[in-house]
Amino acid sequence: MIEISKFRQEAKNALLSRGLREDDIVVFAETDMVTDLNYATVYLVLTEDRLCVIEGQTEIGGKPGKLNRRDAVHRTFSETGYREYDFTVPEKIPEGECGTGAEESDRSGDEADGKTDRGIEELSVEELISCGYLCAKIHGTPERIAAMSRTAMRDVRLFVKYAGKYLDDRSVETDEEDFKDDRFCPKCGNRYPDPDRKICPRCMEKTKIYKRLMQFSKKYRFQMLAVLLSLAALSALGVIAPYVSTSFFYDKVLAPGSKWYAHIAFAIVMIIGLRFISALVSALSGVISARVSGHVTYDLKRTIFSAIQRLSLSFFTARQTGGLMNQINNDANTIYWFFCSGVPEFLKNAVQLIAVFVILFVMNPLLAAATAVIMPLFAYSVWRVYRRMTTLHQRRYVSSRSMNSALSDALSGFRVVKSFAREKEETERFDKRSRRLAGDSRTVTIFNNTALPLTSFIMYLSNVVVWALGGWMVISGFGGMTYGKLMAFIAYVTLMNEPMFMFVDMIYWFSDCTNAAGRLFEIADAEPDVREREDPVILGEMKGHVEFRNVEFSYDKSKKVIDGDSFDVEPGQTLGLVGHSGAGKSTLANLLMRLYDVTGGEILIDGVNIKDLSFAELRRNVGIVSQETYLFVGTIMDNIRYARPEATFEEVLTAAKISGAHDFIVKLQDGYDTKIGFGYKDLSGGERQRLSIARAVLLNPKILILDEATAAMDTQTERRIQEALTELSKGRTTIMIAHRLSTLRDAEKLVVIEEGKVQETGTHSELLRHKGIYSKLYTLQLEALRNIGVEE
Amino acid sequence: MIMDNIPEKGAGGALTDVVKIEYLKPENAEFISRNGFISLKVLKPAADQAADQAEDQTADQAEDQTADQATDQAAGPAAETGPEEYDRVFLHRCFPNELTEEYISVLDRDNNEIGVIRNITDFPEDAQELLRKELVRKYHVTPIKAIRSVNEKYGYSYWKVKDGAGDREFTVRDTYRSITKISEDRISVTDVDGNRFEIPSLKALDPGSRKKIDMFL
Numbered sequence A: 001m002i003e004i005s006k007f008r009q010e011a012k013n014a015l016l017s018r019g020l021r022e023d024d025i026v027v028f029a030e031t032d033m034v035t036d037l038n039y040a041t042v043y044l045v046l047t048e049d050r051l052c053v054i055e056g057q058t059e060i061g062g063k064p065g066k067l068n069r070r071d072a073v074h075r076t077f078s079e080t081g082y083r084e085y086d087f088t089v090p091e092k093i094p095e096g097e098c099g100t101g102a103e104e105s106d107r108s109g110d111e112a113d114g115k116t117d118r119g120i121e122e123l124s125v126e127e128l129i130s131c132g133y134l135c136a137k138i139h140g141t142p143e144r145i146a147a148m149s150r151t152a153m154r155d156v157r158l159f160v161k162y163a164g165k166y167l168d169d170r171s172v173e174t175d176e177e178d179f180k181d182d183r184f185c186p187k188c189g190n191r192y193p194d195p196d197r198k199i200c201p202r203c204m205e206k207t208k209i210y211k212r213l214m215q216f217s218k219k220y221r222f223q224m225l226a227v228l229l230s231l232a233a234l235s236a237l238g239v240i241a242p243y244v245s246t247s248f249f250y251d252k253v254l255a256p257g258s259k260w261y262a263h264i265a266f267a268i269v270m271i272i273g274l275r276f277i278s279a280l281v282s283a284l285s286g287v288i289s290a291r292v293s294g295h296v297t298y299d300l301k302r303t304i305f306s307a308i309q310r311l312s313l314s315f316f317t318a319r320q321t322g323g324l325m326n327q328i329n330n331d332a333n334t335i336y337w338f339f340c341s342g343v344p345e346f347l348k349n350a351v352q353l354i355a356v357f358v359i360l361f362v363m364n365p366l367l368a369a370a371t372a373v374i375m376p377l378f379a380y381s382v383w384r385v386y387r388r389m390t391t392l393h394q395r396r397y398v399s400s401r402s403m404n405s406a407l408s409d410a411l412s413g414f415r416v417v418k419s420f421a422r423e424k425e426e427t428e429r430f431d432k433r434s435r436r437l438a439g440d441s442r443t444v445t446i447f448n449n450t451a452l453p454l455t456s457f458i459m460y461l462s463n464v465v466v467w468a469l470g471g472w473m474v475i476s477g478f479g480g481m482t483y484g485k486l487m488a489f490i491a492y493v494t495l496m497n498e499p500m501f502m503f504v505d506m507i508y509w510f511s512d513c514t515n516a517a518g519r520l521f522e523i524a525d526a527e528p529d530v531r532e533r534e535d536p537v538i539l540g541e542m543k544g545h546v547e548f549r550n551v552e553f554s555y556d557k558s559k560k561v562i563d564g565d566s567f568d569v570e571p572g573q574t575l576g577l578v579g580h581s582g583a584g585k586s587t588l589a590n591l592l593m594r595l596y597d598v599t600g601g602e603i604l605i606d607g608v609n610i611k612d613l614s615f616a617e618l619r620r621n622v623g624i625v626s627q628e629t630y631l632f633v634g635t636i637m638d639n640i641r642y643a644r645p646e647a648t649f650e651e652v653l654t655a656a657k658i659s660g661a662h663d664f665i666v667k668l669q670d671g672y673d674t675k676i677g678f679g680y681k682d683l684s685g686g687e688r689q690r691l692s693i694a695r696a697v698l699l700n701p702k703i704l705i706l707d708e709a710t711a712a713m714d715t716q717t718e719r720r721i722q723e724a725l726t727e728l729s730k731g732r733t734t735i736m737i738a739h740r741l742s743t744l745r746d747a748e749k750l751v752v753i754e755e756g757k758v759q760e761t762g763t764h765s766e767l768l769r770h771k772g773i774y775s776k777l778y779t780l781q782l783e784a785l786r787n788i789g790v791e792e
Numbered sequence B: 001m002i003m004d005n006i007p008e009k010g011a012g013g014a015l016t017d018v019v020k021i022e023y024l025k026p027e028n029a030e031f032i033s034r035n036g037f038i039s040l041k042v043l044k045p046a047a048d049q050a051a052d053q054a055e056d057q058t059a060d061q062a063e064d065q066t067a068d069q070a071t072d073q074a075a076g077p078a079a080e081t082g083p084e085e086y087d088r089v090f091l092h093r094c095f096p097n098e099l100t101e102e103y104i105s106v107l108d109r110d111n112n113e114i115g116v117i118r119n120i121t122d123f124p125e126d127a128q129e130l131l132r133k134e135l136v137r138k139y140h141v142t143p144i145k146a147i148r149s150v151n152e153k154y155g156y157s158y159w160k161v162k163d164g165a166g167d168r169e170f171t172v173r174d175t176y177r178s179i180t181k182i183s184e185d186r187i188s189v190t191d192v193d194g195n196r197f198e199i200p201s202l203k204a205l206d207p208g209s210r211k212k213i214d215m216f217l
């Protein structure tokens, strides 16, 4: 049996009741919708002569809330529908005679064109917006057999593949790739919520995250120890203070006949001294912990950033880069605050809470026990109020984010806003969000102003209860309670208010921090798709022979962008890539740069697979002027020297001269030291392109890729640069991509790509003679130019 | 503002004069049901067919008028006229968020556009019924009747909701971006697998559910 979906016990039973034994099943899969697009459990079963569809509902037994351990719970399947379609398959017979040896099925009366009706034909998956259908031709009529959500689509697709294979020639061969099922958590057997991310939220160990976080602070363990000690001292001082200022003061200093009677000055000094020392220690620990956490987050950010640099391009195209950066920054900040105030506060409060409690118990166990019951009750109600506040805060955060994004959108798209005269609408858009933020902020403030007095009132109530109880004890002399003791007791109870409060809040803080750290570590741990070989082949001197051999590639699995392309370029020659927009030219360039790895076939440089070369060697020898020019914020000099920071002034000048950039640079007031990039001097499209060319020329690579490098320039400038580039391309392999075909006329070889496939190869004149796609494109362009009066 | 003086269609005159969209109307198109699948018969004037072919070949130079003329001559008038038949066509809403029955693109098996239906009510009752059914089927999403819980963890959120039939669980990546406001009141949520869920009306949601999703809006 080809078991595509898990063949569970309840499926086994359901099939048996339909007379299908496990041995009869050829392909089994499960899907989750019936044809009216309602959720259900549907078994797709292919046997030797039938396709059975069993529809029903699965009940998951066991206690509710135990849903987590799905495989442990009892499942029952109750059937609601059953259909079967029979088919005949030709026995394995020599090719070319397909269909003739087949048995006639009982319903195959309606044959068309002498073709044998085999019952089921053309199994296929039809994708809808959110779900899909399994379709087939049953005795010549198309029919929807079953449906699926996107979740089950993978399984159904595999079913179509293997059932289709079996229908063709009874083949039961399987592709290992298809069954390499790593979509399930090995620990609990549940499906990962996200197939691309192998993290099971149920099995993830939070302690592990904390341990890793702690590793970052390991370097600073002495400082941490100092913080801990001072915190302990602080709590101790905090605990002593009320004793001195209440019980000691009332019962000893103010009690006639005691040893300390009337030493008021001494008592006052002691009280003040204690406060002073605790303030000092507190400041000290604050300074140390701020420093440590600053270092820790710096280390953390650096780790993340270098991890990001290591990752492949596909990581970023799968996530929005802007969001990613934002998220990293926020997460690092969360962790900073956690270390800076979260951990110390937690420790301080924990020590304080325990110490106070011990003291309370020593002072009066009975009243202490009563307090232990009352306090958490009140703390809980305070927390309820508090939680509402966090929601409000979150709301305000979201609206401020949306306002900010509207602002940055309008600013970076300023040109477009202006040129379409949309200032009024943009202002309105901003105004709307800004108003919303103002509203949310107001709500938060109002809530703060009403809720905070409320919460302190609640806390105060809890103290009143202790007061009443204690007062009664003093009056009745129950348990040896005195007035001073009661005052001290109350003072201690107040000391508990804050830690209680903190602890409830801490729960949120901790989970925020784990989330942030979890996300950061995910990035740090992500494996780059494009990986450098550990023992790369060293080519030394590169000759520059480039060969694409049956190269296949797709960005996502759905559509092949490059489909089995083969061509090569001799060392030192120029290859032109021609094709419609979206044909896959830039993709081929990216593959040669190894920004992505091919999914099939191979790319060779001097006969060596580029996967076997070191990144350093590859990047040094292959330079690209890409279609999208990107300039960093910095001087023109920095931008040109980007790939070779050690290049001399003369080299930079030469490169700029070759690329035609020099001419406009010298006209700038600050010459090569002119600052460019976002917020500085703006360059024209053609100027930017010339800088990018200079950057690549300066690298002086053996293989140069020019992707529409001169598209934004006027014909005259282009021709001048083209001449320089032709000169430059002598002795180096050049791959040139251009829509303006005239620029490619001198290339030794032209490759025409259409929809990811190589359609024609040859020289300019060969292709013209061939009268194919290229010649058509070329005559069209020539024609067009002539019509507007330009003669090439 | 300057914008106020510009007539509705823009200062440059009607754009519809520049390029011709192939609208399918009862006069030139007939939709036929084949066991619930739609097939189509289109009547095209001969000249249009030729232009169509020319357009295919020079897809990226459509703006280049001279180019078009050149191929027009090269291709010559097409040989066959008469109805074109498609055994299976697919419908696609051009503006799925706003218009459910207007501007429906009709595609062939290879996802090439055959034409656009301006409004399905242009067609006779039975064809309307057929088209409507197909559209409803294609754009089916799971409605969310109530939200049991939304837990955010490690950049993902885990949802437990109630749809028409029962409880559903799903996972959403990058929560804020996966929630789309179709209108002020209508929300769509896309999960990691690409399944779509929809809250048809925020106002109709019970307050508890409302509170759980409010944070993300």
Ligand SMILES: Nc1ncnc2c1ncn2[C@@H]1O[C@H](COP(=O)(O)OP(=O)(O)OP(=O)(O)O)[C@@H](O)[C@H]1O
Pocket (backbone or CB within 6 Å): A317, A555, A556, A561, A579, A580, A581, A582, A583, A584, A585, A586, A587, A588, A627
């Ligand atoms: N990062 C990406 N993720 C998914 N698809 C992509 C990505 N980049 C390009 N594509 C798709 O791959 C196909 C080929 O794109 P490519 O950039 O190679 O075309 P091109 O031939 O360079 O076109 P042009 O002449 O317009 O530059 C296009 O259909 C495009 O939409």
Ligand SMILES: [Mg+2]
Pocket (backbone or CB within 6 Å): A585, A586, A587, A627, A707
């Ligand atoms: Mg490109």
